[in-house]
Structure formats: structure tokens, C-alpha cells
Amino acid sequence: MQTAPVIIVQLIHIEGPLKGQIVELADPVIKIGRHPSCQLKYPADLAIISREHAVITREGNRFKLTDHSSNGTIVNGRRITEIFLKDGDVITVSEGGPKVSFLTQITDKPFYAQEKGSAPPAAKTPNVPPPQPPQPVQPSQPPQPVQSARPVQSIQPVQPSQPAPTPAEPKRPLKNRVPLIIQYGPTLRSFDELPLTIGKHPGSGFCLDHESILDMHAEIYFADEQYWIRDLTGRQMITVNNIPVDQGRALNANDGLAFSQTGPFFRFLGNGRLSEEERESQEEIPQAGNSDTEKSTAEKSGKKPLSFFKKVFSKL
Numbered sequence: 497m498q499t500a501p502v503i504i505v506q507l508i509h510i511e512g513p514l515k516g517q518i519v520e521l522a523d524p525v526i527k528i529g530r531h532p533s534c535q536l537k538y539p540a541d542l543a544i545i546s547r548e549h550a551v552i553t554r555e556g557n558r559f560k561l562t563d564h565s566s567n568g569t570i571v572n573g574r575r576i577t578e579i580f581l582k583d584g585d586v587i588t589v590s591e592g593g594p595k596v597s598f599l600t601q602i603t604d605k606p607f608y609a610q611e612k613g614s615a616p617p618a619a620k621t622p623n624v625p626p627p628q629p630p631q632p633v634q635p636s637q638p639p640q641p642v643q644s645a646r647p648v649q650s651i652q653p654v655q656p657s658q659p660a661p662t663p664a665e666p667k668r669p670l671k672n673r674v675p676l677i678i679q680y681g682p683t684l685r686s687f688d689e690l691p692l693t694i695g696k697h698p699g700s701g702f703c704l705d706h707e708s709i710l711d712m713h714a715e716i717y718f719a720d721e722q723y724w725i726r727d728l729t730g731r732q733m734i735t736v737n738n739i740p741v742d743q744g745r746a747l748n749a750n751d752g753l754a755f756s757q758t759g760p761f762f763r764f765l766g767n768g769r770l771s772e773e774e775r776e777s778q779e780e781i782p783q784a785g786n787s788d789t790e791k792s793t794a795e796k797s798g799k800k801p802l803s804f805f806k807k808v809f810s811k812l
Contacts, residue, residue, distance in 0.1 A: 501557070501602050501603070502522055502602070502603045503522065503554070503557065503559075503600050503601070503602050503603075504520050504521070504522055504600065504601040504602075504603060504730075505520070505521045505522070505523075505526060505552065505559065505598070505599075505600055506518060506519070506520050506598075506599040506600065506601060506728070506730060507519040507520075507521070507526075507536055507596045507597070507598060507599075508596065508597040508599065508693075508712050508728060509594065509595075509596055510586070510595050510596065510597055510693070510697060510699040510700070510712065511594055511595035511699050512538075512589075512593065512594020512595060512596075513538065513539055513542065513594065514538070514594065515594075516691070516693075518728075519535070519536060521535055521536075523535060524553070524554045525551060525552070525553050525554070526551065526552040526553075527548060527550075527551055528548075528549050528550045528551065528552070528589060529545060529546055529547050529548040529549040529550070529565075530542060530545055530546070530547050530549075531547040531548050534548065536596070538589070538594065542593075542594075544567055544590040544591070544592070544593050545565070545567070545589055545590050545593055545594075546564065546565040546566060546567065546590075548564055549563075549564060549565040549569065549589055549590065550562060550563050550564055550565060550569045550587075550589070551564060552581070555580075558580050558581075559580065559581045559598075559600070560578055560579070560580050560581070561576065561578065561579050561580075561581050561587065562577070562578040563576060563577055563578065565590065567590040567591055567593070568590060568591055569587065569588070569589060569590070570587070570588035570591065571585055571586070571587055571588075572585055572586055573588075575591075581598045582598075583598065583599050583600055583710070583729070583730060583731070584597065584598070584599070584710045584711050584712070585597070585598045586598075586697065586711060595699060597697065597711055597712040597728075599712070599728065599729065599730040600730055601730035671689060671690070671691075672689065672690045672691070672717065672718045672719075673688065673689055674688075674689075674690055674718045674768060675687070675688055675768045676688075676690060676692060676716060676723070676768045676770070677768060677769050677770070678702060678762075678770045679769075679770070679771045679772055680704070680760070680772045681772065685702060687701070687702070690716060690717050690718045690723075691715050691716060691717035691718075692715065692716045692717070693712060693714070693715050693728070694709075694713050694714040694715070694716065694755075695709060695710060695711050695712040695713040695714070695728070696709045696710060696711050696713070697711035697712060700712065700713075704755070704760065706755070706759065706760050707758075708733075708755065708756035708757075708758050708759060708760075709755060709756070709760075710728075710729050710733075712728045712729075713728055713729055713733075713734075713755060714726065714727060714728055714729075714734055714755065715728055716770075722746045722747065723746070723747045723764070723768060724744050724745065724746050724747065725741055725744070725745055725747055725753065726741065726743060726744045726745075727740075727741045727742065727743075733755065733756045733757075734753070734754065734755055734756075735753070735754045736751050736752070736753055737751055737752055738752075738754075747764045748764070748766075749764065749765065749766030749767075750763065750764070750765070750766070751763070751764045752773070753770070754775075759775065760772060761773045761774070761775045
């Protein structure tokens with residue numbers, strides 16, 4: 497039976513009543529609308545959206561969006577009848593309606609593609625060892641005299657030890673009143689509520705104007721008394737200390753962040769402070785040090801040492 501890779505569709509609400517929510521689906525057909533059967537379901541009183549407004553259908557490794565509404569469906573500012581979607585596309589459900597960013601993520605777990613009306617794959621038969629030939633019967637030994645009349649104590653079976661569970665990413669809270677300060681270029685932005693979406697789209701919480709940044713690129717949130725970063729690109733573009741970020745990675749003081757191989761680059765200074773760094777690649781992660789070390793490193797690389805603005809920010 498033919499197998500296909502599992503592709504997770506991520507629909508990130510960037511405008512509308514569900515703003516901030518992320519829906520992850522692996523269905524071959526994804527319905528959008530107000531009907532209870534829709535996987536992407538909007539409130540029943542949102543009349544500008546049809547009950548079955550649009551459908552996303554998987555065709556091979558591509559996804560086709562088809563409009564079934566009277567008020568229309570818009571992709572990247574253009575009204576469509578049907579279109580094949582690509583990562584980063586922004587879907588507007590009805591003219592002036594909610595906006596959703598489309599992303600995909602491929603996993604290594606195969607699934608069985610079934611045609612309509614076909615029977616499900618047969619269950620695997622468990623491996624049963626072949627029967628062993630009968631062993632010859634040994635002559636019985638005469639009973640041994642009892643040496644002691646003491647009662648025999650029952651022995652409790654030893655329970656096998658269970659492996660320690662692997663720590664998982666904590667559940668992201670919808671909102672948290674915690675501070676986050678981002679220094680990027682000559683600007684200093686302060687936020688007092690998380691999670692915060694970062695991307696090039698105007699609907700992002702923090703718009704990052706860089707050639708490598710997608711519309712919805714990253715999310716920073718606070719959980720379990722720690723700041724976390726999540727990759728929204730579906731392409732493992734974000735790394736922390738050169739390690740790709742998947743669904744979530746805790747940030748520790750002095751961690752180096754790369755939003756792509758060509759930047760932008762940041763350093764997490766702890767206590768909710770994120771400072772831009774000048775690097776040529778994501779492999780070059782400078783270590784924090786004193787001003788003399790910074791000056792020496794800058795002279796060798798031909799770069800300017802940290803500005804007075806950045807030095808003050810790092811000591812906040």
C-alpha cells in the first residue's frame with residue numbers, strides 16, 4: 497500500500513476573533529466556515545463567513561484552497577476561486593474578515609493513504625515463536641526430609657523501574673503579564689504581555705524588517721517561570737546556540753539566537769531582554785565579556801565594538 501509523508505498544516509490566526517490561536521491539522525480535507533463539521537470553525541454569529549466557506553485539499557505534497565462562499569476568499573490580497581498554497585501565504589476569510597497564515601511541517605511518521613470507500617489496512621499479525629519439541633521426562637527424585645518447621649515467607653516480586661519521563665514543552669498560556677524588551681538596531685521596544693508573534697506581516701506583534709524573515713516567523717512566550725521561543729516557519733529556520741528550534745525551546749541567559757542562517761541575530765540577556773548582535777553567520781556566536789575583550793574581537797573582525805546604547809541596555 498502506498499505511503500506518504502505526514503504533513504502538518506499550521507493555521508495561525510493573525511486577525512479576527514481567534515487572533516493568537518494556532519490550529520495544527522493533518523487531515524487530507526480541511527473545511528473552513530461556521531458549520532460544526534468544519535475543522536477551522538468560526539463563531540456562528542460571524543455572518544460574513546459562510547457555513548462552509550472554503551476547503552483546503554491535499555493533492556500529493558501540495559495543498560489547494562477552493563472558495564465555496566458568496567463573500568469570497570482572498571490570498572495575499574487577491575480574491576481567488578482556487579489556488580495552490582505555499583508557506584507564508586495569508587488567507588483572508590471573506591472581504592474584511594479574519595486573516596490566517598498558512599504553514600506546513602513535514603514529519604517522519606508515515607501514514608496510509610486510503611481511497612474513498614477502501615478498506616483500512618490490515619492489522620499486523622504478532623510474531624509468535626514456533627512450538628518447541630517436547631522435552632524428555634526426567635525421573636522424579638524422592639522427597640527430601642523437611643529440615644525446619646519455620647514458615648516460609650512469601651517474596652514480593654520486584655517491580656521494574658520506570659524510565660524518567662522526557663521533559664516536554666509546557667502548555668503555552670494564552671496571555672501572560674510579563675515584560676519583554678527587544679533592542680533591534682537603534683530602536684528599543686518594550687512589551688508588557690506575552691505571547692508575542694514576530695514576523696514581517698503588519699499583524700505581527702513585533703514587525704521585523706529583514707529579507708530572511710517570513711510573515712509569521714517566531715513566537716516568544718512565558719511558561720514555567722521561563723521565557724520560551726517557538727519556530728512558526730515550519731522549516732527549522734530558528735536556532736538557539738546553533739541547535740534548531742522545533743516546537744519550543746527555553747531561553748537561558750547568554751543564549752545566542754539566529755532567526756535564519758543569514759540573520760537577524762540576537763542574544764538573550766536574561767530577565768526578558770533580547771539584544772541584536774552583529775554576526776556574519778549563525779555559527780559565529782560571540783561570548784559575553786568585558787569591554788577589552790569586545791574591543792579586541794571587534795578589531796580582529798573589522799567590526800565596531802558595542803555601542804554605548806547596547807552596553808547600557810545589557811546592564812538594565
